[in-house]
Amino acid sequence: MTMKFQNPVSFASAVNLLKSGEVCAFPTETVYGLGANAGDAQAVLKIFQTKERPRFNPLIVHCADMGMAEEIAIFSSTARHLATLWPGALTLVLPKRSNAKICGLVSAGLDTVGVRVPAHPLAQKLIRAVGLPLAAPSANPSGRLSPTSVGQVRRAFADKVAVLEGGECSAGVESTILGVEGQRVVQLRSGALTREEIEMHLGREIAIARSGAPVSAPGMMASHYAPNAKIRLNATGAKAGEAFLGFGDVSGSGPMAKNLSPAGDLAEAARNLFAHLHELDAMGANLIAVAPIPKTGLGEAINDRLLRAAAPRK
Numbered sequence: 001m002t003m004k005f006q007n008p009v010s011f012a013s014a015v016n017l018l019k020s021g022e023v024c025a026f027p028t029e030t031v032y033g034l035g036a037n038a039g040d041a042q043a044v045l046k047i048f049q050t051k052e053r054p055r056f057n058p059l060i061v062h063c064a065d066m067g068m069a070e071e072i073a074i075f076s077s078t079a080r081h082l083a084t085l086w087p088g089a090l091t092l093v094l095p096k097r098s099n100a101k102i103c104g105l106v107s108a109g110l111d112t113v114g115v116r117v118p119a120h121p122l123a124q125k126l127i128r129a130v131g132l133p134l135a136a137p138s139a140n141p142s143g144r145l146s147p148t149s150v151g152q153v154r155r156a157f158a159d160k161v162a163v164l165e166g167g168e169c170s171a172g173v174e175s176t177i178l179g180v181e182g183q184r185v186v187q188l189r190s191g192a193l194t195r196e197e198i199e200m201h202l203g204r205e206i207a208i209a210r211s212g213a214p215v216s217a218p219g220m221m222a223s224h225y226a227p228n229a230k231i232r233l234n235a236t237g238a239k240a241g242e243a244f245l246g247f248g249d250v251s252g253s254g255p256m257a258k259n260l261s262p263a264g265d266l267a268e269a270a271r272n273l274f275a276h277l278h279e280l281d282a283m284g285a286n287l288i289a290v291a292p293i294p295k296t297g298l299g300e301a302i303n304d305r306l307l308r309a310a311a312p313r314k
């Protein structure tokens, strides 16, 4: 029997659901996550089933603070220094503690675990109230657009998943994922915390994982973040029948045209990216032409998501 929830659910219901081994979607500053008790294999299995997510794709564990994170993962001095950027849009993939109360499914059988301390006040409050680390991938069916509002989560799962309301996500793209082995740092996925900010903090450059590298993050699947519509990149205008997603001066007109940031601001563009793609999809666009986006700063993550959205699908 499948439930339908009266969404959004109350904070107390969200806490009860998560404590009793159910899944519940919740807001973070990046995108909405689909949470479950990371120590409960049955609960974590429900995340994979709800999303139809391949079992080999590990989940990020969300902690309230460094203390909780240290019960799960082993921090090198470099990892510890990077963790001073928490709370925020940064996930560290670290060696998993042998006694971590995290079920094997969370890390897909790997001996590492992805950990993040989110900054969103409601995410913080939720993890503290449940009192346990929460495994949470983005709250979208596997391979589809990530959600940055309650409405998008509700539509994606037709209210068969409980959702806690926390407004629109302020960053709009997922966390940056860094693999840390000793003092070596590799960016596995670009995200809302820019590589420039991380390199400034570390005082050195970091490596970028090649796609197809053995240790990879998901985003690492070529086709991901796919809207229903097909995507054409680096477009200077819309052809007949195309919707248009502009940036800065490169804009279109009419009902099927949106602009990520008329002012050419990358933070605004990141915040609007998934929301605009969701909206153009909902309008029934078959093809979305997208203006060129600068590749620096947050543009790295925006271009990464757009490239995957445009990749050929199975």
Ligand code: TXA
Binding pocket: 028, 030, 031, 032, 033, 034, 057, 058, 059, 060, 091, 093, 107, 110, 112, 113, 114, 116, 136, 137, 138, 139, 173, 174, 175, 176, 177, 188, 215, 216, 217, 218, 219
């Ligand atoms: O901003 C975010 O990161 C959001 C919010 C909800 O926190 N979460 C998110 O989760 O984007 P998800 O599952 O959509 O992407 C997380 C990626 C996975 O695709 C996975 O490949 C990578 O993190 N990951 C997690 N644990 C890993 C590990 N042990 N080794 C390598 N990659 C890992």
Ligand code: MG
Binding pocket: 137, 138, 146
């Ligand atoms: Mg995702």
